[in-house]
Amino acid sequence: MTSTQSTASTVSFWINGEHAPAAGSRHGTVTNPATGAVIRTVPFADDTDVDAAVESARAAFPAWRATTPLRRARILMRFRDLLERRTDDVAAAITEEHGKTLPDATGSVQRGLEVVEFATGIPHLLKGEHAEDVGTAIDSHTLRQPLGVCAGITPFNFPIMCPMWMIPVALACGNTFVLKPSEKDPSASMLAARLLSEAGLPDGVLNVVHGDKQAVDALLRHPDIAAVSFVGSTPVARHIYETASANGKRVQALGGAKNHAVVLPDADLDAAADALIGAAFGSAGERCMAISAVVAVGSAGDAIVSRLRERATALRVGPGDRDGVEMGPLITQAHLERVRGYVDAGEREGADLVVDGRGLTVAGCETGHFLGPTLFDRVTRDMSIYRDEIFGPVLVVVRAESDGEAIEIVNQNPYGNGTAVFTESGASARRFTNEIQVGMVGVNVPIPVPMAFFSFGGWKSSLFGDLHVHGPDGVRFYTRTKVVTTRWPRQRDAVSLNMPTMT
Numbered sequence: 001m002t003s004t005q006s007t008a009s010t011v012s013f014w015i016n017g018e019h020a021p022a023a024g025s026r027h028g029t030v031t032n033p034a035t036g037a038v039i040r041t042v043p044f045a046d047d048t049d050v051d052a053a054v055e056s057a058r059a060a061f062p063a064w065r066a067t068t069p070l071r072r073a074r075i076l077m078r079f080r081d082l083l084e085r086r087t088d089d090v091a092a093a094i095t096e097e098h099g100k101t102l103p104d105a106t107g108s109v110q111r112g113l114e115v116v117e118f119a120t121g122i123p124h125l126l127k128g129e130h131a132e133d134v135g136t137a138i139d140s141h142t143l144r145q146p147l148g149v150c151a152g153i154t155p156f157n158f159p160i161m162c163p164m165w166m167i168p169v170a171l172a173c174g175n176t177f178v179l180k181p182s183e184k185d186p187s188a189s190m191l192a193a194r195l196l197s198e199a200g201l202p203d204g205v206l207n208v209v210h211g212d213k214q215a216v217d218a219l220l221r222h223p224d225i226a227a228v229s230f231v232g233s234t235p236v237a238r239h240i241y242e243t244a245s246a247n248g249k250r251v252q253a254l255g256g257a258k259n260h261a262v263v264l265p266d267a268d269l270d271a272a273a274d275a276l277i278g279a280a281f282g283s284a285g286e287r288c289m290a291i292s293a294v295v296a297v298g299s300a301g302d303a304i305v306s307r308l309r310e311r312a313t314a315l316r317v318g319p320g321d322r323d324g325v326e327m328g329p330l331i332t333q334a335h336l337e338r339v340r341g342y343v344d345a346g347e348r349e350g351a352d353l354v355v356d357g358r359g360l361t362v363a364g365c366e367t368g369h370f371l372g373p374t375l376f377d378r379v380t381r382d383m384s385i386y387r388d389e390i391f392g393p394v395l396v397v398v399r400a401e402s403d404g405e406a407i408e409i410v411n412q413n414p415y416g417n418g419t420a421v422f423t424e425s426g427a428s429a430r431r432f433t434n435e436i437q438v439g440m441v442g443v444n445v446p447i448p449v450p451m452a453f454f455s456f457g458g459w460k461s462s463l464f465g466d467l468h469v470h471g472p473d474g475v476r477f478y479t480r481t482k483v484v485t486t487r488w489p490r491q492r493d494a495v496s497l498n499m500p501t502m503t
Helices: 047-066 069-085 087-098 102-119 161-172 187-198 213-221 234-246 269-285 300-314 333-348 403-412 426-435 471-477
Strands: 013-015 018-020 027-031 038-043 130-135 138-146 149-153 176-180 206-208 225-231 250-254 259-263 291-297 352-355 374-377 394-400 418-422 440-443 479-487
Touching: 013 047, 013 187, 038 087, 047 138, 047 149, 047 176, 047 206, 047 213, 069 087, 069 102, 069 161, 069 187, 087 102, 087 187, 102 161, 149 161, 149 213, 161 176, 161 187, 161 225, 161 471, 176 213, 187 206, 213 225, 213 234, 225 234, 234 250, 259 269, 259 403, 269 291, 269 300, 269 394, 269 418, 291 300, 291 403, 300 352, 300 374, 300 394, 333 352, 333 394, 394 403, 403 426, 418 426, 426 440, 471 479
Parallel strands: 149 176, 149 225, 176 206, 225 250, 259 291, 259 418, 291 394, 374 394, 418 440
Antiparallel strands: 013 018, 013 206, 027 038, 130 138, 138 479, 352 374
């Protein structure tokens, strides 16, 4: 926690359909990453605050569960319209608190809207199965029913999109929800809560609390929470999964990534370079689907590095609300120092520093958290800049002799979130998609984030739990299946203690 300034406004909680103060005095600060100035204070929830939010959701659950899926969908339809009309306001809040450019922030609102649109189809998505005559005059059917109170813990890098991966699907399925957004940029989530209320969501169905590990652990331990969704780093995802599972909860915990893009010699190298620059340096690299490692195969190596150098040095860096800016600052001064430390380490470890983003100064924003695009070549797999998730504008290039070696490099990495291959060969692309051990794959698509009617999630250390977020897996996660077997006898059956055989 840091000291506050008297001019900073205070963010509140959202409990039982209204703004609510914190029970205690613990708090943090929200800064504008482009200037470093403190712009808000944010309360940190303790057990009392979490109890109040969960109790509000628990009390609202029976009536919300009894609300028909069609009526729930209509509320989400109104919310979708309100969110679309307020896109500029939400994007501005994201840019102010996170630092990403306004077009990038606007795009993240759109991706959130797509999940809301998917969730409005819930009357169809909740339909079960029916089988007639599974036995003599006996039928069976399935029901999908809500879990109860669910919780979401979301990261700073997508302060509207990641909550929208969870909230619309959970609510559409008949659950109530407690959200703990990142304390670094909480305003977008608060605006979404107010818009849902304006759309007609009953009080208590959605609640928002802020905070640090104390608030998170209170949610993970709370006996009235049935399921927990999380997006963040792998160490925290593992903690979320182990702690919540030990407390009897259903868990989906999406962790970190080290996303590779394989560039084959037959690729359109100019198109590949354009795509990789956007995938590596968009949002200053603070994306779980950012490309942070390029595997250049054979003769593609020198050619792709020269193109990446040219494009990286031409990127315009500055505050996200300035016209023409392509990359904004990092979220906090501490994160800037962490990422800069990796650049220092890569240089010490012997990688070729092709483009050095250290020392960048942005006119008028000298105290902002800026690091320019950084490019390393001839990186080896034992270097920290390859092993670790840096989560910043640092792109590393690893060399490989063949597509088989490139596939092996990707598969041996402990992460398995997203990957891409750039090639004009259908056979090479097919081999790659078949053999690669990663959850989301792009062919000449650098950031293969699925549309909302598919599910988002990785493999290996990028996911803890069995089900991904939104899409069909989201509906499966936020419901449990009940099988009902029925018979309507015309006369009283004799008592039998034998195993039923449905004959």
